[in-house]
Amino acid sequence: MSAASTTLPSVSLAARARWPWAAYGLLTPSAIFLLAFTYWPVLLVVLNSLTVTGFHGVAHWGLDNFGRLFADDHFGAAVRNNIVYAIGTIAPSLVLALGFALGLKDTTRFSSALRTAIALPMLIPLVAAASLFVFIFLPSAGLLDYYLGRFGLSETNWLGDPSLALGSIIAITIWKNTGYYMLFFLAGLAGIPQDLLDAAKIDGARPWQRFRHITLPLLGPTISFVLIVALLNVLTQVDHVIVMTQGGPSDSTSMLLFYIYQQAHQNYDVGLASAATVMSVGVLFALSVLSLRSLERGIHHEV
Amino acid sequence: MRILQVATMAFGLMTGAAHAATELDLFFPVPVQGKLATEMQRLIEEFDKTHPDIHVTAVYTGSYDDTNLKTRAAIQAGKPPGAVIMSANFVREYAINEDAIPLDSIIAKSGETPAQFMEKFWPALRINAIEQGHVYGVPFQNSTPLMYYSVDAFKEVGLDPDHPPATWQEWADALRKLAKHDGDKTTRWGVMFPGTYDYLGWIVSGLAMANGGQYYNTGYGGEVYYNTPTTIGAVKLIDTMIHQWHVMPEGVTDANAVTTAFFQGRTAMMVLSTGSLSFVRENMKTPYKVAFLPRQFVNAAPIGGASLIIPRGNSPERQAAAWTLINWLTSPEIAGGWSRFTGYFAPRIAAYDLPEMKTYIAEHPDAKVALDQLAYARGWFSTYNVVGVRKALEDGVQAVLSGKATPEAAMAKAQAEADALMKPYVEQTALKLPH
Structure with missing residues (x-):
């Protein structure tokens, strides 16, 4: 009983120390999907909206797209x-x-x-x-x-x-x-x-x-x-x-x-x-x- | 070097036999009504059986526009299909953007010059297959707009069904006789045609050409002639049919509504693709005939339909396999069979020398008319940004169909929009001076 009460805090301390890594590990799969299929496309859309291109022309940055x-x-x-x-x-x-x-x-x-x-x-x-x-x-x-x-x-x-x-x-x-x-x-x-x-x-x-x-x-x-x-x-x-x-x-x-x-x-x-x-x-x-x-x-x- | 090439080729051929067959996908659209998708699957199965070293998967990709979209997406994703049955007027854009490969060198391998190769196809089809002197497309299924008319309706109003209206004047006279009104209601329209995107631009271009116009620059993808007397005159004709003579319903009607009305006798005539011949033949219960699109000055009709292209990004091995498939699909026998099944005319001239094709033409006078109109056929509207440029005209004409704009104002606006859409290309090509 006493052994249990003494080991319990130490386990939870160890767990707390490992905790962030475990959490990140568990979050990684969904983070990858979020990054790849949500944030990356969003970023691309924003970048594309600011990129002005012509036919076989050089692209440059600007707000022309919004003007058009x-x-x-x-x-x-x-x-x-x-x-x-x-x-x-x-x-x-x-x-x-x-x-x-x-x-x-x-x-x-x-x-x-x-x-x-x-x-x-x-x-x-x-x-x-x-x-x-x-x-x-x-x-x-x-x-x-x-x-x-x-x-x-x-x-x-x-x-x-x-x-x-x-x-x-x-x-x-x-x-x-x-x-x-x-x-x-x-x-x-x-x-x-x-x-x-x-x-x-x-x-x-x-x-x-x-x-x-x-x-x-x-x-x-x-x-x-x-x-x-x-x-x-x-x-x-x-x-x-x-x-x-x-x-x-x-x-x-x-x-x-x-x-x-x-x-x-x-x-x-x-x-x-x-x-x-x-x-x-x-x-x-x-x-x-x-x-x-x-x-x-x-x-x-x-x- | 040469020996090495031959050696590797020979090695490739030897191991090729032992290896798995070349996998190839063919994107194909079904732009008209009918059971075309099933027939295409059957054709491809036949090809696979007779060509054990190639395995083709036929992928149905929707309408012409959808097929274009899916092909572009596939090319951008780095997984282009081996071959595509592409709307013939998109071929120019694929050439301009370098999204399709020129076929000259592949043609040369079979010992022909590109010109010799193209001579096997009807002259009108070559315009949309060649860009800046290079072959990019091989015509597969082709059409022109035809005027379909009900024999019973003609007889009822005392018109001779064997002498359909050939000029705009005769057309106007016939239409006013054919339309039947009952107070506010119209029980039978004189004529109907699809006013939806793609179809509308095609028919208007036909009328503009029959009015003596060019409609677009066949040699350069940055010019269209919307705000010109010939096109405005064509749009005025449609406007007058609707709002003065009341021989055509107001607003936009789609192809389904047009054919349904024709089958039910609610319109005496319709302008529709030759590609719908088989569909009409199967569904029309009363006698009908077909005639050329009426002319103001000259007989003219734009080509429609599709050509086979090889998108960029395919390995030489897949290109060769695609070429085998393309040659097979456009051979007189297969092209003739497809023509009889669909109603499209066969692009290969030799197809019409086959006995089964001769019988077919003899039995189906409507198919004969479609073939005869070919002598007056013109190229199909094709530009840079072709869908948008076409839509600019169609939005304008739709406004006229609905009584919301005059033909003059609508065409001025359409021209301005079209010019704006082609501007990036024009600036980098025709307006670009040498350094």
């Missing part, structure tokens, strides 16, 4: 479209998702069937969904126009009209993401203590008041989290644009990531693509910091 970027109408169009897309997809899909979650939070056979139905689109890969919607949106022959035609509406070129194409892309995104966000809200709602709601009920709070003053504040962290996910989706989902419109007609559905893809792979303008990447990652980073801050605030509120 801001002067490029296509970049302006991509930013504008991305903002419209962000507002157009995030607001409706979050409101719908929350609505569905509130309506379907009690588990009955009917509500679980509906939940499955609403969550189903998230299981379909975006590329596959986009390929299907190309046919649904076919002017006149597609499902959508076929049924609208029965109400006497004439054919609509959903993806080929610059004033409608972005709206069509937004509609698919809402359809695709709402179910996914609903799942988060369902989980968030399950975490709200029932006794709080019951107490409010006894105190005479009406359903709207209970939602406004209990459910919504307690859902704060969930909302912030879903908002971050939705913001990331807005900047990182591009599959449907590539499949359905290629950014057209006339740039009306071009978005930041698609613009970067075009510059890098169609025009081989690595400098411009890198500059656009730096800009969009910067915005993404700023938005994430803001959202995470409000997320933390939400948690404090709960406590």
Whole structure:
């Protein structure tokens, strides 16, 4: 017993001495991957954004790429479209998702069937969904126009009209993401203590008041989290644009990531693509910091 | 030295037989509708069977643009494919950037001069295969835009299906007869064609050439003629069809929508690649015919399709194996078979001397029209930064298709954008003076 009590501190001292090396050893594998596949590419992108090259010309350092970027109408169009897309997809899909979650939070056979139905689109890969919607949106022959035609509406070129194409892309995104966000809200709602709601009920709070003053504040962290996910989706989902419109007609559905893809792979303008990447990652980073801050605030509120 | 080379070659050949076969990958796109990928796999299996010393893996790489992208990525990663079926208008850019190898020396080994070698292919195809006097591409599958039309629709409005419109004037008259309107709704359009990227630029270039234009400089990759009367006139024709005569739907229509509308009788004509001939033949239930792209002044149609190239970075051994594959794929027998399967015409002139090809042409008058149009074919639009330069025009024309811009304004803007995209190349070439 005494032997054990005397050896124990010495073991822990020895362990403490070896500790940093063991820790570093254990961290090395993931550090290698992080360095090779995250930090190194990030560094390369930043370097590329500052490297100005011409055809068979000598490269030099400078901010020309950023100058060209801001002067490029296509970049302006991509930013504008991305903002419209962000507002157009995030607001409706979050409101719908929350609505569905509130309506379907009690588990009955009917509500679980509906939940499955609403969550189903998230299981379909975006590329596959986009390929299907190309046919649904076919002017006149597609499902959508076929049924609208029965109400006497004439054919609509959903993806080929610059004033409608972005709206069509937004509609698919809402359809695709709402179910996914609903799942988060369902989980968030399950975490709200029932006794709080019951107490409010006894105190005479009406359903709207209970939602406004209990459910919504307690859902704060969930909302912030879903908002971050939705913001990331807005900047990182591009599959449907590539499949359905290629950014057209006339740039009306071009978005930041698609613009970067075009510059890098169609025009081989690595400098411009890198500059656009730096800009969009910067915005993404700023938005994430803001959202995470409000997320933390939400948690404090709960406590 | 020479003896040493021969000795090593002989040694290489001897040990080569004992060694494993040369591994080669072939990147191939499928740019038109149909079961082309399956047929390509079958062809490559046949090649592997008949060539035990080479083992080829056929890699399906998507559209022409995707194939270009994947090839560039593979070259940059240091693992280039042995051969690529590359959109013929990208070949120039590969030559300019030195991403493909000139084939002159390999051709010389088989005892031919590059000129002799190219003589085996239709003249119009040579423009996109040769850059600055050197052979970079071997034509494999080729096409031109064709006008497809429904015989029933023609008969219904009293047009003679045996005399399709040949000039823009006749086209305009026919279109206005063929389109059927029911109040606000159009129950049948006069004509449709794809307005999506790649296809649109190709068709506009055809109309500009039929309007007497050059569209681009075939000899130099830094000049395009967008803001010129011939191109503006072509875009004006399309604008008028949509917004004045209402014989073509507004906005951008993709190839699927065009063929679906044609099959369902919702458009009387469509302009589509000859590469879609087999697809249309299999799916069109009512009689149809094909005709040349109508002319304003001259019959003209741009070449489309793909050539085989060997990317840089391949070992001499792989280059030789790739050359064997390329020769096999472009032989009259294989090229003819591929032509009959797809509807593309065979680039090899000799393919049409084969009995099975003669029977095929006799049985399929539509394939005959495609072949006849070859006499008027021109080179396919190719420049430095070709995708971006093409897209500049297409963005402009799409704005016209949607009624958001006038042809004049759209082409002025397209020209400025295209010039900006080609500027780095132009500055280092045509504008560069000797020291």
